[in-house]
Amino acid sequence: MGSTITPAASALRITGLSKAFGSTRAVQDVTFTVATGEVHALLGHNGSGKSTLVKMISGLVRPDAGHVEVGAGDAPSAGPPRIGVVHQDLALCGDATVLENCCMGEIAARRGPFIDWERERRTLRPILDSLAADFRPDTMVRDLSPANQAVVAIARALKRGASGAPLDLLVLDEATARLRGADAEKVLATARRVAAQGGGVLLVTHHMSEVLGAADRATVLAGGAVVATVDVADTTEEDLLRMVSGREVSAMRRTAAGARMTGEEPRLVLERVSGEHIHDLSLEVRPGEVLGITGATGAGFEEIPYLVSRPDRCRTGSVLVDGVRLRGRTYADGRRNGVGVVPADRLLNGVYVAASVRENLSPVVRRTSRVLGLVGNAKERAWASRTAEAFQIRMAGPEIPVGALSGGNQQKVLLARVLEDRPKVLILHEPTQGVDEPTRRSLIEIVREAATAGTAVLYVSCDVDEVAGAADRVLVVREGRGVHETPGGLDHADEIYAASYLTGTPAP
Secondary structure, eight states: OOOOOOOSSEEEEEEEEEEEETTEEEEEEEEEEEETTOEEEEEOOTTSSHHHHHHHHTTSSOOSEEEEEESOSSSOOSSSOOEEEEESSOOOOTTSBHHHHHHTTOOOOEETTEEOHHHHHHHHHHHHHHTTOOSOTTSBGGGSOHHHHHHHHHHHHHHTTTTTOOOSEEEEESTTTTOOHHHHHHHHHHHHHHHHTTOEEEEEOSOHHHHHHHOSEEEEEETTEEEEEEEGGGOOHHHHHHHHHOOOOTTTTOOOOOOOOOSSOOSEEEEEEEOSSOOSEEEEEOTTOEEEEEOSTTSSGGGHHHHHHOGGGOSEEEEEETTEEOOOSSHHHHHHTTEEEEOSOHHHHTOOTTSBHHHHHHHHHHHHSOBTTBOOHHHHHHHHHHHHHHTTOOOSOTTSBGGGSOHHHHHHHHHHHHHTTOOSEEEEESTTTTOOHHHHHHHHHHHHHHHHTTOEEEEEOSOHHHHHHHOSEEEEEETTEEEEEEEOSGGGHHHHHHHHHOTTOOOO
16 A cells, blocks of 8 residues: 655645544544645545545534544635535536626625626636636537536636636535546646646545545545545555455456346336436346446436436336336325335435325325325324334324334334335335434335335435345446446445446446
């Protein structure tokens, strides 16, 4: 392993940083430094503490202990430190120009009550030139490629402060997660230009190839703590993956044919489906089978649940259930087609937090138990109580608001509502996100019982161990394409990690 450099001047210095949320220690005694002129990668699996660390660096979260110093080198910049943060969601307005987007939130040039657009334009032009941008300030953002939109977000960050003075620190927080090939490389080249101008760059990414191609050093987090800080030039993909996953990777590059269930016709079929992030994907799931789908965050697999449940979103290809091609523009259409979905964001797209448990469950019983078009409240409450008991939902009673339940019990309410509709196909996207370990096991057990009853299940998650443990087969998606298939089981988790992160892993 490479030796650690101790920079003479630092753009960012983190010392003994810790943060807990209740009993969960998200970040524990983290210490590392980003040098001026350096691209420094921050790696770690989901839940490793990266997001909390970035929020503390940017001032959104106050640490419980420790210090964050920006512009902490031998000759720190005058005035307050200048920090730019570019997130995966670039927060750009497509119907505004590049110049207008870069001025949002901070107008530096005014003539009385009016914006001096020409002066703002003169400030922005050299910034765009320094980033080798091939578009003009008056270009509409919606007309730019995804890579150029990311460059606009970086330019906006660089423009902040005193008339576009250089940043002390630029944080790219998964800004390349949804970019591929030349688009990602363009953003990374922009980051290297920022470093060459004397700023420090913290590159938060899941992609090992980006670390090897763009970063000078890398810090790896696991369980909220620093595993190591290494020189990238002296480090391999396998070294980095071993630190991120905590696994030995000597046999990780083997291939597998993948076990397929036989004896029944496929219930769910995707035929060469493409969407915004998925390209030419084909797969089959039979009744009683759980197909796990995983990959690195931003690999494109996150789109699959919504292409199946909303086939109108497919740019090419077909989605079939029991041999019938699905059509539809709403989730209600999907439900009528026999497709049940548990979305990743249960609060936004799943449960109604202000409504009661009974009301969240009742759409099913109201469709199946009407008498003269009416359902009595007593009958509905009794049904809701029986369902809650069957799904082990802990609550004071069926009239309690869902918002008063724990995250795990909210997830059980949502899963109960979907399963009580008897779907032919069950699609789960990050179904155990934000729940404790006993609830996680309980949810997986419910899913396996649904499969045993004949439901075809798509289990979509970035948690490799969870997918490996829950699924009969696992399909790994990288850069929007299915690249590797393996049988389920925790003994295949190393192989799944390798296919998700290592660029040289062959597809079967």
